[in-house]
Structures are given as C-alpha cells and as structure tokens.
Amino acid sequence: RLLARGLAGLFGLLLLVALFEAVQAPVADSFGGPAGVQALIDQLPPAFQALARLRPEFIAATGLAGYLSVGFTHPLYATLAAAGTVGFAARGLAGEMERGTIQLALSRPVSRAQVYAARVLGLAVIVVALAVVGPLGLVAGLLLAQPAGEFVYANLLPLAAASGLLFWAMGGLALLASAAASTTGRVIGWGIAVFIIAYFVDYFAGIWTPLAAIEFLSPFDYFDPARALVDGALPVQNVLTLGLVGAAGALAGLVVFVRRDLPT
Numbered sequence: 001r002l003l004a005r006g007l008a009g010l011f012g013l014l015l016l017v018a019l020f021e022a023v024q025a026p027v028a029d030s031f032g033g034p035a036g037v038q039a040l041i042d043q044l045p046p047a048f049q050a051l052a053r054l055r056p057e058f059i060a061a062t063g064l065a066g067y068l069s070v071g072f073t074h075p076l077y078a079t080l081a082a083a084g085t086v087g088f089a090a091r092g093l094a095g096e097m098e099r100g101t102i103q104l105a106l107s108r109p110v111s112r113a114q115v116y117a118a119r120v121l122g123l124a125v126i127v128v129a130l131a132v133v134g135p136l137g138l139v140a141g142l143l144l145a146q147p148a149g150e151f152v153y154a155n156l157l158p159l160a161a162a163s164g165l166l167f168w169a170m171g172g173l174a175l176l177a178s179a180a181a182s183t184t185g186r187v188i189g190w191g192i193a194v195f196i197i198a199y200f201v202d203y204f205a206g207i208w209t210p211l212a213a214i215e216f217l218s219p220f221d222y223f224d225p226a227r228a229l230v231d232g233a234l235p236v237q238n239v240l241t242l243g244l245v246g247a248a249g250a251l252a253g254l255v256v257f258v259r260r261d262l263p264t
C-alpha cells in the first residue's frame with residue numbers, strides 16, 4: 001500500500017538516477033575518452049584535484065571504468081538515493097503516526113512486528129530498485145556513446161551490490177529514526193543532517209586531517225564503487241559493516257516501535 005501510494009514519485013526518482021548515470025559515458029566520450037579526461041585532470045591545480053578527489057594517476061590507472069565510477073560518488077547520486085530511502089522510511093512509520101493511519105493497520109489482527117516488517121520489506125524493494133537502476137542507466141549511456149576504453153560489464157554486479165549495501169545502511173538508520181519520531185518532517189530533518197555530516201566527513205577526510213580520525217564512522221567510507229567497477233571486487237569488511245549497520249538500525253527500530261506509546 002505504501003509503495004503503491006508513492007509509486008509515481010518513486011518512478012520519477014529512479015528515472016533521475018538512471019538519467020544521471022546515463023550521461024556519464026557521453027560526457028567521457030565528449031572529452032575524448034580516458035586520455036582526454038586524464039589530460040583535463042592534469043591541467044587542474046593540485047588544490048582542485050584534491051577537492052575533486054581526482055588523483056592525477058587515477059584515470060591513467062583505472063581507465064574508462066575509473067572515470068565512470070566517479071558518477072556513483074557524486075553528491076547528486078547519493079542525495080537522490082537518500083531521498084528514496086529516508087523518504088519512504090519517514091512516510092512509512094512517522095508519517096503514518098502523524099496522520100493517525102497507523103491505528104487503522106493495528107486495528108486488524110496483525111502485530112506491531114508485522115506492521116514494522118512490512119515497512120522493512122518496502123524499504124528492501126526500494127533499495128534493490130535504486131541499486132539496479134544506476135548501473136542500468138550506465139549501460140544505456142555506454143551503448144549510446146560507445147566511448148573509447150575497456151569496460152567489463154560483469155563488474156556492474158558488484159557495483160550494484162555495493163550501492164545496495166550503502167542504501168540499506170542509510171535506510172536502516174532512517175527506519176530507527178522513523179520508529180522513534182512522530183512526524184515526517186522530524187525524520188527527514190534527522191536523515192538529511194546525518195547524511196550531510198556522513199558525506200562531509202568522508203569527502204573531506206582526505207584533505208582535512210582532523211576528519212581522518214573519525215572517517216571510519218561514515219557509511220560512505222565503506223562504499224568503494226571504483227574498486228567494484230574496475231576490479232569487480234567487493235571487500236568483505238565493507239559488506240559486513242554496511243550490512244550490519246542497516247540491520248542494527250532496522251532491529252533497533254523494531255524494538256522502539258514495539259515498545260513505544262503511539263500517538264492517538
């Protein structure tokens with residue numbers, strides 16, 4: 001029911017993700033492939049290279065796949081994914097409590113745990129959809145532009161898995177916030193704040209030493225699309241960390257939702 005109610009918005013969000021990743025290959029082709037991108041990076045001042053997180057030897061070592069992986073670390077891609085996961089979690093619990101419609105579901109012969117499990121299942125559907133649509137958009141762009149350089153299509157599978165794990169971690173924490181709050185706006189506010197802080201810490205840890213000590217606290221520190229797309233590798237540490245963060249958030253949310261007093 002919740003997925004059906006937000007279906008139009010979800011399709012629009014997925015389309016934006018697909019389009020954003022689809023333009024990466026044509027942009028690479030417009031620069032002349034990996035060689036052209038490398039020449040452009042070499043012309044940037046070192047400060048701009050550090051700010052853009054593009055090492056001079058990065059494209060030379062990773063080729064077309066390395067350049068395309070940058071699209072999966074872009075703040076717009078992460079923001080769209082956060083909008084999908086946090087938005088659903090906020091609507092599914094806190095939003096239902098704010099509107100009072102949660103009482104309708106609980107008036108039926110179902111337990112609170114079952115109601116919560118339905119939200120976890122809905123979140124899982126959105127996570128899988130977001131994880132798949134990005135690589136599909138990338139494939140469409142590659143087939144359209146056919147840029148120079150080698151690309152292993154099989155590496156899209158670990159890329160999708162890495163993206164899905166990141167979205168699961170974000171969604172699990174959002175479910176916990178939604179179970180504890182009673183308004184949609186509060187959950188979205190918390191979610192946006194955590195997202196911005198986590199992304200900020202991971203993005204600037206390489207150029208600002210004080211942040212390096214706490215970089216491990218950011219879920220984005222365990223998201224490595226470049227390694228997935230270039231080498232087809234998915235480090236076990238990243239899988240366990242993101243998977244456990246999402247599971248811990250979802251389980252903690254279940255405990256909170258089952259035990260809390262619901263607004264009337």
